[in-house]
Amino acid sequence: MTSRAYPTQHRDHRPHTMQDTRIIRLGEAGLDDRLTRLRDGAIAVAGRRRVGPAWRLLVDALPPREAGPVLFARDPAGVSAIVGRRLWPEASVTAHHMDAWEAHIASRNLATNDSDDVEIALTSDLPPGPFRLIAIPFPARAESLYGRELIERAHDALVDKGRLIASTDGSPSWLRRVVKEVFGRADLQGTSRSGAVVSARRTRSDQRVRDHDHLVRFSRGDRELELLTRPGVFSPGRLDPGTKALLGAFTASPGELVLDLGCGIGALGLAAAVDADPAGITMVDSNARAVAVAAANAERNGLEAASTVLRADLEELPVGVHRALANPPYFSHGRIAAAFARAAASALRADGVLHMVVKAVDLHRDLLRSFFEEVRVEAVASYSVLHARGPRSAPTQG
Ligand SMILES: C[S@@+](CC[C@H](N)C(=O)[O-])C[C@H]1O[C@@H](n2cnc3c(N)ncnc32)[C@H](O)[C@@H]1O
Structure with missing residues (x-):
């Protein structure tokens, strides 16, 4: 562990001076990065972005002494x-991750901050424990x-x-209500303009997990598919309208190899498996629960x-594929769509096709044109469903 001085413009009169502040460095953090001061300035995090309020509140609420075992969840950069x-x-100390990319980033940050003995659990569900303390932001x-x-x-x-220590950057009413329903009581440990912290101790012996x-x-075709959905996997409880739009815009041919990029519950890949039976379908996602649910859905039907693979960064995918399918998340402003397009361009045969469903058609058409010779738009x-053909061997950045 290191304890070192760090230059800053944000001097204040809190109990700790920067000389005794312990620095946590995230990613390729340098001197120009932003500093977030935690625990009254005893710890400062240097990274490209400031630590979000729910994580700040959580870290500030951790007790100074704890014998463990301790579990952290929803800790994408590994700060907690x-x-x-x-x-x-x-x-x-164990850190649970459901997303393989976040687990990769967190484990890199743990290693560069002398914390690589923290165990990373990349699993569908929280590890069963038992733990003495669990800390989660909401x-x-x-x-x-x-x-x-x-x-x-x-x-x-x-x-x-x-x-349980739980924090939120919103109103505490939802968190307090649910913690109380599950634990029997919920103590509001602190509220501020940034959010609140709620804590509770387990006093009930019965299991509280509901289905x-x-x-x-x-x-x-002539098949009725029945797919399981779970919280934490895209579009729980219903088939997303974008997924439905894409389902109606392609048909795989018998014998084809198909790649479902960001498969979620597996609706697209399993529909292709019905079309193309008995060809090879690969369904890939970075979310461990999505991959487990898609595998269970393949078996159920x-x-x-149709096989599943968990990948942090779409690495090591099959090649010589006839058809790739993608319904990228809208919130990422094209970043994940670009990763899907690059992966599709590398995986597809010269005469292969990528079908991608989007809302923002101009952005994605331009994006796909940097990876494919021809892009057709279907409303x-x-x-819009974009049909992209002719993968460029060395895709240019759009
Ligand atoms: C909008 S959802 C679509 C899910 C599914 N294809 C459907 O239509 O129901 C996007 C999916 O992409 C996955 N995803 C996001 N980034 C990814 C990445 N870098 N590698 C693999 N999967 C990713 C998400 O976990 C999510 O399951």
């Missing part, structure tokens, strides 16, 4: 786990059903009298020829 390791050098923008499930699973993973899974059905309901 690094702080935990510094506060409690003797405790066993940002207001996050999916509430998955949030509820996290609170229930955290309850069941705690030892008797074990403690939040749902089934969705759709037909493909007797489509085991489907309120979406």
Whole structure:
């Protein structure tokens, strides 16, 4: 562990001077990066972005002493786990990740901050424990059903009298209500303009995890497919309208190899498996729960020829593929669509085709033109499906 001075313009009169502040460096952090001061200035995080309020509040609420075992979840950059390791050098610390890319980033940050003995659990569900302390942020923008499930699973993973610390950057009412329903009580530990912290101890011996899974059905050819959806995987409880638009805009031919990029529950890849039976379908996602659900859905529908792979960065995908399918997330402003287009251009045969469903047609058409010779736009309901052919061997950046 390091304790070193760090130059800053943000001098103030808090209890800790920068001379005794411990620095956590994220990514390729340099002297021009932003500093977020945590725990009254005892810790400062240097990174490209400031640490979000839900994570700041969580870290500030961690107890100074804890024997462990401790579990952190929803910690994409690994900041909470690094702080935990510094506060409690003797405790066993586990960090749960559902997304392989986030797990990769967090493990790199843990390594560069002398915390590589934190165990990373890249799994569909929270590890079962038992833990003495579980700390999780609940940002207001996050999916509430998955949030509820996290609170229930955290309850069941705690030892008797074990403690949950939960933070939010929104109003505490939802968090407080759900923690109270699950734990029997919820203590509002602090509120501020940035959000609030709620904590509770396990006093109930029964298991609190409820079933939040749902089934969705759709037909493909003469088959009726029944797919499981889970909180934390795209579009829980229903088939996304963008997915439906893309389902109606392609048909795979028998014998084809198909790649479903960002497969979620596997609706697109499994529809292709019905069309192309018995060819090879590969469904890839960075979300461990998505991959597990897509695999379960292949089995549930007797489509085991469709296989799943978990990848942090779309690495090591099959080549010589006839058809690639993609419904990229809208929130990423084309960043993930670009990663999908690059992966498709490398995986497809010269006569292969990528079908991508989007909302922002101009942005994505221009993007695909930098990876493919020809891009055709088809309007489907309120979406556009882009059909891209002729992968460029060395794609240019648009
Ligand atoms: C909008 S959802 C579509 C899911 C599914 N194809 C559907 O239509 O229902 C996008 C999916 O891409 C996945 N994803 C995002 N970034 C990814 C990446 N870099 N590598 C692999 N999958 C990624 C997400 O986890 C999510 O499941």
